[in-house]
Every structure is written in C-alpha cells, then in structure tokens.
Amino acid sequence: xxxxxxxxxxxxxxxxxxxxxxxxxxxxxxxxxxxxxxxxxxxxxxxxxxxxxxxxxxxxxxxxxxxxxxxxxxxxxxxxxxxxxxxxxxxxxxxxxxxxxxxxxxxxxxxxxxxxxxxxxxxxxxxxxxxxxxxxxxxxxxxxxxxxxxxxxxxxxxxxxxxxxxxxxxxxxxxxxxxxxxxxxxxxxxxxxxxxxxxxxxxxxxxxxxxxxxxxxxxxxxxxxxxxxxxxxxxxxxxxxxxxxxxxxxxxxxxx
Numbered sequence: 001x002x003x004x005x006x007x008x009x010x011x012x013x014x015x016x017x018x019x020x021x022x023x024x025x026x027x028x029x030x031x032x033x034x035x036x037x038x039x040x041x042x043x044x045x046x047x048x049x050x051x052x053x054x055x056x057x058x059x060x061x062x063x064x065x066x067x068x069x070x071x072x073x074x075x076x077x078x079x080x081x082x083x084x085x086x087x088x089x090x091x092x093x094x095x096x097x098x099x100x101x102x103x104x105x106x107x108x109x110x111x112x113x114x115x116x117x118x119x120x121x122x123x124x125x126x127x128x129x130x131x132x133x134x135x136x137x138x139x140x141x142x143x144x145x146x147x148x149x150x151x152x153x154x155x156x157x158x159x160x161x162x163x164x165x166x167x168x169x170x171x172x173x174x175x176x177x178x179x180x181x182x183x184x185x186x187x188x189x190x191x192x193x194x195x196x197x198x199x200x201x202x203x204x205x206x207x208x209x210x211x212x213x214x215x216x217x218x219x220x221x222x223x224x225x226x227x228x229x230x231x232x233x234x235x236x237x238x239x240x241x242x243x244x245x246x247x248x249x250x251x252x253x254x255x256x
Contacts, residue, residue, distance in 0.1 A: 006109060006110050006111075006202065007110075007111050007112070007113055007197060007198050007202060008104065008110065008111070008112045008113070008198075008202045008203075008204065009112075009113050009114075009115055009171050009198045009202060009203050009204070010100065010112060010113070010114050010115070010203075010204045010206070011114075011115045011116070011117060011168070011171065011203060011204065011205045011206070011215075011219075012114070012115070012116050012117075012205075012206045012207070013116070013117065013118055013206065013207035013208055013209075013211070013212050013215075014116050014118035014120050014125055014140065015118060015119070015120045015208075015244075016208040016209060016235075016236065016244070017206060017207055017208040017212075017234055018089055018090060018093055018116075019085060019088050019089050019090065020088055020236075021120075021244050022081075022082075022085060022120050022121065022124045022125070023056070023060065023120060023121065023124075023244075024037075024038075024244055025081075025085055025088065026070075026078075026081055026124065027063075027069075029081070030063075030069050030070050030071075031069060032063060032069045032070075034244070037059060038056075038244050041059045041062075042055045042056045042059050045058060045059060051158075051160055052160075052161075053119050053141070053158050053159065053160045053161070053163075054155070054158055054160075057141060057143070057155050057158055058155070060143075061143065061152060061153065061154075061155070064151060064152050064153070065151065072151040073151060073152050074145065074149055074150065074151060074152060075123040075143065075144075075145075075148075075149075075152065076123075076149065078121055078123035078124045078127065078143075079123050079124070079126060079127035080127060081124055081127060082123065082124040082125060082126060082127020082128050082131075083127045083128065083129070084127075085124070085128070086128050086129060086130060089128075089130060090236070093130070094130060097114060097134050100112055113136040113198075114134050114135045114136060115135060115136055115137050115138070115139070115167075115171055116131065116135055116137075116138045116139065116140065117139045117140070117159070117164045117167045117168070117215065118138070118139070118140040118141075118159065119140070119141055119158075119159045119160070119161075119164070119211055120140050120141060121140060121141055121142070121143065122138055122139075122140035122141060122142050122157075123142070123143075125138050125140055126138055137171075137176065137177055139159065139164075139167040139170075139177070140157075140159055141155075141157055141158050141159045142155075142156040142157040143155060143156055144156040161210070161211045161213070161214055162214045164211070164212070164214060164215050165214050165215055165218050166187060168200075168203070168205075168215060168218055168219065169187050170186075170187045171197070171198055171203070172196050172197070172198055172199070172200060172203075172223075173187065173189075173191045173196050173197065174191075174196065174197030174198070175187050193224060193226060199222075199226060200218070200219055200221075200222040200223055200226060200227070200228050200229050201222060201226060201227045201228060201229055202229060203219050203228075203229035203230075204219075204229055204230045204231070204232070205219040205229065205230075205231045205232070206231075206232045206234060207231075207232075207233065207234070208233065208234050208235055208236075209235070212233070215231075216231045216233070219231050
C-alpha cells in the first residue's frame, strides 16, 4: 500500500521579514527621500481614499519616466536591483532554509516547500538567486510598460492586505502561478478538502506587521472546521522608526 506524501508549506512575507523594505532601498538608491515618499506623498493619497497598496504603487510610478528620479525604469532593472540587495537578507536566512530541509528529510513521507507572498515588487524579489534557488512560488505586486521591456507605466497586479489570503488558498488547493496565468479564476473552483495539496494545518506563516494580519488570522483559524497552522510575527527592533513603519502605524486609529 502506497503512503501519500504530506507537504508542509513555510510561507514568508518579504519586505521587513526577510530583508529591509526593498521599495525603500530602491528609492534611496535613486536619491528619493523615503520619508517624503511614505509620510507625505503616499499618505496624501491614502487620505484621498486610495487603498494603501495602490497608493504606494501609484506614487512609485509617478517617479518613473524621463526627468523623473527613477528614470526609464523597467522590470529588468528591478530584477538587477534584486540581485544587488541579495546581501541585505537578514542574517541566517539561507541557513534556516537549509536546516528546515534537513530536519524534514529525517521523516518519511514529508516534504517542505517555501513560498513568498508580498505586497512588494515581484521582479525585485525574483532577482534574488537565494529566492530562485529555494522558493516554489512568489506572489507579489507587478508593474508593466507598453512592451515587456519598456519603462514601467501601469499596475499589473496589486497585492493588498487581504489579497494576500487569496494566495494562501492557491497554495492550499495546489493552484500554481502557471495555472492562474491560464485561468485567473482557478482559485475559485471548488476542491474537496481531501484533494487539496496543502491543508492549512500544514502551513507556517511568517510575517512582520499589519499587512500580514489577514494571513495570520486565516492560517491560525483554518477552514471548514479543519485545524489551522502556525504563525510567527517577526520584527527588527532597529527599524521601528523607519518611514514605512511609521506610515503603517498612521493607518491604525489610536484610541485616546
């Protein structure tokens, strides 16, 4: 009798979880003051009713173009920047992934897969060799130009706070990015609980902040009466005064 293989999914947020905020790093690399970007420009759009994720992508694109700070930025440029920030990953990440694989390998009929779900820019994330070598799929925001190699002008995909939970269900049901390129509605198809690739009980979600709360809640609770998985909140105490962190705190009402 054959025994089915059980897969554990370890799912990470990216920015401020695995690496300092990559958008901020890119802005500062081009001489853009991150405090003005997050605390003035993006904040103004949120106050006008923009969703925070759409607001930051809109302001980001406002800085792309001739005579703009980001110049004629392309997705290829984002990928090259992702290569450059490889050394910025928080210490121990490569060893953590290696050790998790070695630990799981000691047990029969179990394997581990790594995923990233992020509101950051996918082309930056995919520029990393460590990511390419270790992660089964990356789900993140995407930008586009008039041509695949042209300057960035449009929001192709925006990962909002709750949009992150969609990709938990894709992982749960075994829907791959290739599947969703063919059929964007594949995740909505009904799949019996017994046929889903990775139960929520087999998920470990690691994130750093407010944008991860919907994923924390879903993974912890599970679905349809089945048990949930494990969540970890991480933070870098040195970054508590970063412009993006202050901006996120602005989004949460404070009771006096």
